Amino acid sequence: MAFFQQSSREPARHAVDPSLQPWVEKYRPKTIEDVSAQEHTVAVLRRTLTSTNLPHMLFYGPPGTGKTSTILALARQLFGPDNFRSRVLELNASDERGIAIVREKIKGFARQTPRAQVVSSDGNTYPCPPYKIIILDEADSMTQDAQAALRRIMENYARITRFCLVCNYVTRIIDPLASRCSKFRFKPLDDTSTSTRLASIAKAEHIDVPESVISTLINTSQGDLRRSITYLQSASRLANSTSPPTPITPADIQEIAGVVPDEAVSRFAAALGIESNDMDVDGVSKVKGFDDIRRKVKGIVREGYSASQLLTQLHDVIVEHPTLTARQKAQSALALAEADKALCDGADEELQILEVALNVHKAVTS
Template identity: 75%
Template sequence: MAANFFQVKPSAKKAGKEKERVVDPNLQPWVEKYRPKTIDDVSSQEHIVAVLEKTLSSTNLPHMLFYGPPGTGKTSTILALSRQLFGPDNFRTRVLELNASDERGISIVREKIKNFARQTPRAQAVASDGKSYPCPPYKIIILDEADSMTQDAQAALRRIMETYARITRFCLVCNYVTRIIEPLASRCSKFRFKPLDSSSTTTRLEHIATEEKVAVTPPVISTLISTSSGDLRRAITYLQSAARLSAASNPVAPITSRDIQEIAGVVPDSIVNKFAKTLGIDIPDAVDEYGDVEMADVGKTSNNTLRGFDLIREEVRGLMREGYSASQILTQLHDLVILHQTLTARQKSSCALVMAEADKALCDGADEELWILEVALRVNKAVNS
């Protein structure tokens, strides 16, 4: 009796396991929660979606190579296509997804990939959700971040792709197509994923904000797009972080553009503009989303008698004390100078030259404050010459 007292009934064990498998949607990252379920849900890749829809109807899938910037939907597209081909029941047995940045050696190609590729797919089972799926007689191997694979591993993959092409199709996903060896790239149909345009990103972010009941203003959406540089995954992550930060305050604070910039590690525009104006660059006063003039205190310091070198040095020290990244300051100052309306081409080229020198020095481990000061002084000299 004592032994039986501590035993758990099989049904209770099974119920516990089933309970563990249930994932609360509220605890999911929004990137996964709103990942496209079908290829029709993929944003801003109309040409690729049109081609894949025809492939889906014929079920004759070639080896594929998806390449383009991060966060443009490459992995989401092939996962959605695989689910539409095989359905939820056969997805696990028919699709092998590997991240080549972790598993990129030749041993993985010879063992894991080859063993999966040589297995003949089982007969189609009846879908549990009541829907019918094409379920073609082959499997799919997805190699994410394939540009991280070694040259030997890529070379070993060539023969496997040819030998088992009848029962296994490959999809290579990468950011830099030039890092894929030519014999491997020539065996695949290439699909280039372009950076997402502003309208598609805006529509997607507004949809997620509405579903999550998060109030966002057009300036916040604009800041999300500019800080993410066409990377929708990064923009969604920033939005979720900002929503959590807003909900944590009491009372709930509205999400501002400044919040997004702080989360993204970007130097706020008002601070960059103030620094640029100190260097002699003409910056008009900007009005923020609440109607306040951001530039009212530009050029002022605790000591109003500072001029020239002393004023610039004080501004640089202030930036460094705030802990802002020197490379981020350079990036934003560079964009501001190059896109400036009144600076001449000669002035812009002089500024760009010193910023290039500073970037190289910072990559080599030089002192950040000294090089930001060097950039500031030479930009000041260039714009006032």
């Protein structure tokens, strides 16, 4: 008897403590009006809410730009919280990508006649049109056979089921499938939209985030809002791990993001003969031969930085440099491209950094 009394006082199994929830889920847009920087898509989808005539859709664009959040917000506005579970099926096609999942799980849900509308418990009225929505996230990971099978299902059950394909690379979706969908391109978030969103989250979480930190978050995430929010949450937990809490700095963000500090990249570039205009690199001696370059490379490798990340940032320094000639940039970019290909094939990181350093040094000093 005591056992049953104790279990009855336990919290609900699916209750989530908001303080333990990832911020990307906690601050996921609840309505399509909350979606940042995708004005054209939001304007079109807003009209579908009034007509409830939703076509098959194909959302494509870089990661972290709001594709999945947009369709989930739209589905909630269409069906309401009580009808959402019975009317929406969300699958990650990268995990379930074969033809079997299409023939069994997707077809089974698509052929079901939608249940009658349930009166919403929150007191609001929702359109709740007479069809279901199947969301296939990362649809570009599906096999060709699975996509071909999906085409027939979209045709046969279009009256009671709508599909939303979400992908990063639209070219990996077969033409017969893409032609049946209205395409919506999600572009990387601009700096203003990202800054506004990060500032609002920081205010809601009662953390002090200076402009320099937000700027670093934007630079390291490269238009991926999900990544920048994750970095901000990690930095906040790191700052609050001490008593009293320490302020969040740009260096903390770079450490969490796994990027090479700007000062380290600038010093490495300056040692190779690339003058820096915006970083203090006083006291850096330029290398004069193979032995000097090898010592410099060994020093930066000992710091444990990722070779591909270092070369990516070095590429940006070289390409955006105001005084290097087009020929010098082209020769350096060729060396970086060859090293990147070698790293993808499993080459030794230190040897590839050494080769790039030798080639860049030769290009900028010749």
